[in-house]
Amino acid sequence: MFMRIDHIGIACRDLEEKIELFSRTFELTVVAREVNEEQGVKEAMLHIADGEGGGSYIQLLEPLSGDSPVGKFLAKRGEGVHHVAFGVPDIAEAMTTIGEKGVRLLDERPRHGSMGSQIAFLHPKDVGGMLTELVQAPKP
Numbered sequence: 001m002f003m004r005i006d007h008i009g010i011a012c013r014d015l016e017e018k019i020e021l022f023s024r025t026f027e028l029t030v031v032a033r034e035v036n037e038e039q040g041v042k043e044a045m046l047h048i049a050d051g052e053g054g055g056s057y058i059q060l061l062e063p064l065s066g067d068s069p070v071g072k073f074l075a076k077r078g079e080g081v082h083h084v085a086f087g088v089p090d091i092a093e094a095m096t097t098i099g100e101k102g103v104r105l106l107d108e109r110p111r112h113g114s115m116g117s118q119i120a121f122l123h124p125k126d127v128g129g130m131l132t133e134l135v136q137a138p139k140p
């Protein structure tokens, strides 16, 4: 199964402040902004590089409410790395293959993600404490 790093998701209390910090520090550019009500986040994607199968990004995430996944994470752990997202060519196939290895899927079917992608999460307790996301980029 071919995988690449699609993005690293960072939990933030103030999205605009962290966009300014990451843009200034690493000279990255915001290429997309979105409010994803289903996931309970307001987010920005900062482009790092392009590679085989798609780009790689830093994803900054501000929660829409305290009881959303990122809101609960901030209350418990504070700001920082929230998840790592692997890009896969076929998300349904990746979910089946990984699920058969005994890793719990947090989504029964792919959901809507950043920039038109399809996404699904794996339970952090089954992946060494790392909340893991699978991403299938939209077809060009």
Ligand code: MC0
Pocket (backbone or CB within 6 Å): 009, 036, 039, 041, 043, 059, 061, 069, 070, 072, 073, 082, 083, 085, 106, 112, 113, 114, 119, 121, 123, 124, 125, 129, 130, 131, 133
């Ligand atoms: C919770 N845990 C984590 C974690 N969040 N471990 C590592 N990284 C994280 N981000 C740990 C907790 O500390 C706890 O461990 C255990 O997992 C269960 O957590 P909980 O607090 O009891 O349960 P919940 O209700 O907070 O659920 C956690 C869970 C949830 C990961 C299942 O957040 C979830 O379903 N997340 C997937 C969706 C998501 O995160 N959406 C936001 C990004 P202990 O040892 O204390 O028991 S949306 C996104 O990123 C989209 C827009 C995109 O990329 O396109």
